[in-house]
Amino acid sequence: MGVALRDILADYKIPVTAEELTGVAAVDAFNALYQFLSIIRQPDGTPLMDDEGRVTSHLSGIFFRTANLLQQGIRPVFVFDGAPPEMKTNTIQERRNIREESKEKWDKAKREGDLSGAFRYAMSSSALDSHVISSARTLIGLMGLPVVEAPSEGEAQAAYMALKGDVDYVVSQDYDTLLFGTPVLIRNLTISGKRRIHGRQVTIQPERVNLVEVLQNLDITREQLIDIAILTGTDFNPGIRGIGAKTGLKKVKSGDFDAIIRDKLPDFDPDPIRDFFKNPPVTDSYSTQSSPVDRDGLLSFLCEEYGFSPDRVIPVLDKIAKKEKQKTLESWF
Template sequence: MGVALRDIIADYKTPVSWEALPGIAAVDANNTLYQFLTIIRQPDGTPLMDRQGRVTSHLSGILFRISNFMAKGIKPVFVFDGKPTQLKQATIEERRKLRDTAGEKWREAVERGDEAEAYKQARSSTRVDDTIIRTSRELLGLMGIPVVQAPGEGEAQAAFMVARGDCLYVISQDYDTLLFGAPTLVRNLTVSGKRKIRGRQITVNPERIVLAETLAGLKLTREQLIEIGILVGTDFNPGVEGVGAKTGLKIVQKGEFAAKLKEKQPDFDPAPVMEMFLKPPVTTEYSVAAGHPDAEGIKKMLCDGYDFSEERVDKALEGFSVKAGQKTLESWF
């Protein structure tokens, strides 16, 4: 997922404390749900499920992360993807094939008792489907969290909302957000401060990337950063074989972007991809105002509906400053 710009962005990431993050933040919802479904699993890769076999990893992730956000003064607005553009269809199909293959490998690994391989393949088989989206939106509604439906890419809508000044920053793991023009991107806002990478657990801390500072440091325009993305490969094009972020940076800085594409991909027109990043479909029809959390409704959905422990839900609700039996959160406003 996303565009592989890490190698040239690394020097422009700055550590940021949780105390510096209060305010309204646009959350890349699909990216966040994907994280929950990928990470919140049993040792053999099986996701959290209720007694009926329904996946609940995403609901657990939403409950505890938002509780953590609220306790720290972060007011999230979840922005969901809309209909994918035709440019993305090839990427969607390729990802579907990879997930299906990973799912088969996961089942085989479970059968032979290879727990490490099973966990790895299970993560690769993660998918955010309609049921995940629907139940997530239901829980967010009970929490009083604003939800925005993007007409297209959620990252684009989130970037637009920050650029307009309605939100302070975008929360996402994907660097695509910068290509869409997000002034500020914040990554690694995990509850535990831990993340599993290639089978090992590492400590991660919140980091902030400011687009203007990044462009100034790299001596690039935003259009040139998009050119690097196109060379490396985005959700909307496969990229040039053998070109990583550092090589792409050199090509663009030398003014050889068009020549390299003509040499390697003579039939490819980068203009529609450039247009997608510069002028994506977005909407102004949204609200970032939080509603009143319904503590009893949250408990009814999670405990009665999905077998969550009432004790764990009550603990999470402490982050909302909500006690069982209360249905409002006056201190939040």
């Protein structure tokens, strides 16, 4: 879900090209996997599957999209979520309920021949199970890219890595990453290009959000941005009905945050949420170093185990190998 800060951040989302994003990117892995599972589907919403009925939409997304990023000089580091905090329990259950309800609506739409409705409901039914997560990790490793295991929220770990300077920016669709302190958030990177949305084709372009620019232009601190998020709702609290981002901004800047909480939510203590965003569980036990692509391993994994077409996979591997060779030659000069 993330936080509903779009209305106050719209003016600070700057379109960028791939050429401007050359460097090391910490990718919120769960966020990217949800995107691939949601978007890469057949017209009736059915995900891509192998002959055994195992979902492969996420593998297609990781392999082909990551190969494109590597070609553009962007080196991803995939950060996976760890154990969620107890404060997130209600949100997790709500998301589970939404998925189950969407699955029922998807099945009904398919029976009725409503393809557009079926696809829409199918997108909301996407779930990350153990197969999706483990197979994603395997594929990323075979591509020679680092996997970082966060102790808790992946966005928090990614932001920490950006703050340390170990990565150049964080890739996620959710604005939570800004609350965790990432200096630069890049949205739409893993889904950029032409997409069909609500029955029409649109072009989605990567966009950059710079935290310092946001805070300076809104004339607030990061702590105040967190308070705005708490008023509108986060993954750890439902927020206050009727308060959106713009109203939240006004209330926080006028110093009314505490009074609103006492009046509307007298039994709610915002301090644990504030502290979690400012001091989340993170680890220094990670590496951002890549390794050579395991060409034979990828062919075996994708083509032999999951039934991908060698005619599609091999040309991509050739492009990656060419890029790796080019980088090796450049390192000599």
